Amino acid sequence: MQACSLSASELACRRGDRVLFRDLGLAMDGGSALHITGSNGIGKSSLMRILAGLLRPYSGSVQRTGTVALLDENPALDPQLPLGKALQFWGRVDRCDDAGEIASVLDMDSLLDVPFRYLSTGQRKRAAFARLVNQGAPIWLLDEPLNGLDAEARKRITALIKLHCSDGGICVIASHQAMDLPDCETLPLEEYAL
Numbered sequence: 001m002q003a004c005s006l007s008a009s010e011l012a013c014r015r016g017d018r019v020l021f022r023d024l025g026l027a028m029d030g031g032s033a034l035h036i037t038g039s040n041g042i043g044k045s046s047l048m049r050i051l052a053g054l055l056r057p058y059s060g061s062v063q064r065t066g067t068v069a070l071l072d073e074n075p076a077l078d079p080q081l082p083l084g085k086a087l088q089f090w091g092r093v094d095r096c097d098d099a100g101e102i103a104s105v106l107d108m109d110s111l112l113d114v115p116f117r118y119l120s121t122g123q124r125k126r127a128a129f130a131r132l133v134n135q136g137a138p139i140w141l142l143d144e145p146l147n148g149l150d151a152e153a154r155k156r157i158t159a160l161i162k163l164h165c166s167d168g169g170i171c172v173i174a175s176h177q178a179m180d181l182p183d184c185e186t187l188p189l190e191e192y193a194l
């Protein structure tokens with residue numbers, strides 16, 4: 001695993017004409033996990049996009065060492081392609097030798113021939129996670145990674161998050177759900193809200 005770190009200082013986020021939060025700082029090294037909590041609309045997804053470099057902060061800055069993979073509600077898997085081919089497409093982009101291997105870990109072998117657009121909510125979430133794993137990035141930004149998943153899938157995804165951290169990766173998780181992760185710190189976004 002590539003060495004990685006993620007830090008942010010004095011972050012503020014503005015959406016439309018509203019400043020959502022300000023003075024937010026964090027510092028993470030490889031092997032650590034952070035759970036971002038807060039009510040609907042507080043700005044969790046916005047913060048994830050700022051950390052990913054997809055949204056400019058209103059003020060403050062983000063420093064990253066290592067590449068970033070973001071899991072959100074837009075997995076960018078081609079809806080027309082069978083899942084296996086859609087994963088292979090991104091596998092080539094991400095230089096992942098065996099893009100289908102993760103499908104077994106996530107119990108998706110029987111779905112590889114099914115067009116992505118036919119997958120259920122939980123199956124899509126697992127597919128998005130498969131793509132994230134194949135990216136091979138040390139910094140994972142996971143926006144509601146457990147939404148829509150059954151108990152078995154929640155267990156498998158939680159195990160993959162633990163493995164990623166024990167391999168030296170970083171996980172930032174924005175979620176309303178409790179996360180069964182040892183040594184995971186919590187960042188309540190309410191404390192920075194305006």
Ligand SMILES: Nc1ncnc2c1ncn2[C@@H]1O[C@H](COP(=O)(O)OP(=O)(O)OP(=O)(O)O)[C@@H](O)[C@H]1O
Nearest residue numbers: 015016017020038039040041042043044045046047
């Ligand atoms: N492009 C945008 N322009 C203006 N306002 C936006 C934009 N995107 C999001 N917002 C607003 O920013 C606020 C925060 O949204 P965000 O999705 O970050 O919240 P969240 O904490 O992730 O919410 P939830 O728990 O419901 O997923 C919301 O009030 C939302 O309407």
